Amino acid sequence: MFGEFESARSQDRKSDLATRICSALRVHTTIEEEIFYPAYLEATQDTEIHHEAEIEHEGAKRLIDEIESTGPDDDHFEARISVLQEMIRHHVKEEERSSGMFGKARGSDMDLRALGRQLEERKLELKGESDEGGGMERMPAGGRSRGAGRDMRMRSPDRANS
Numbered sequence: 001m002f003g004e005f006e007s008a009r010s011q012d013r014k015s016d017l018a019t020r021i022c023s024a025l026r027v028h029t030t031i032e033e034e035i036f037y038p039a040y041l042e043a044t045q046d047t048e049i050h051h052e053a054e055i056e057h058e059g060a061k062r063l064i065d066e067i068e069s070t071g072p073d074d075d076h077f078e079a080r081i082s083v084l085q086e087m088i089r090h091h092v093k094e095e096e097r098s099s100g101m102f103g104k105a106r107g108s109d110m111d112l113r114a115l116g117r118q119l120e121e122r123k124l125e126l127k128g129e130s131d132e133g134g135g136m137e138r139m140p141a142g143g144r145s146r147g148a149g150r151d152m153r154m155r156s157p158d159r160a161n162s
């Protein structure tokens, strides 16, 4: 979606894409903060990675708020989208590297299958609320039994880049 945004020409299209990017990222941050992050912290006691991820979410959410409360007319609209994209890219890289949150979660005794199901359920709930169907398929595949060891293999929200 970020990629589409970059190549979009009309203000309407940009505004529409920005809305979709923001609501997809809101779902992502909410389900992680409600379900995955607390479970991670409890299982690993790893405050360092956990807190850093929280702060990254906070930064992203601040930008999302600003993007949502302004619009393509705003002077800083495109700059915000572009910085948001960089932040998300960085965040996902951190989460997904082997020493990152998902890697450590896989090495812990967390019940990733159950968590995956919870995340999926909450995601559907939130999507229903925002009436936003598309975009962010960034869930642990745990609920869908895609084979051992792949439970926390979250699909990247960088799909938002394509």
Ligand SMILES: [Fe+2]
Binding pocket: 028, 029, 032, 053, 057, 091, 095
């Ligand atoms: Fe995250």
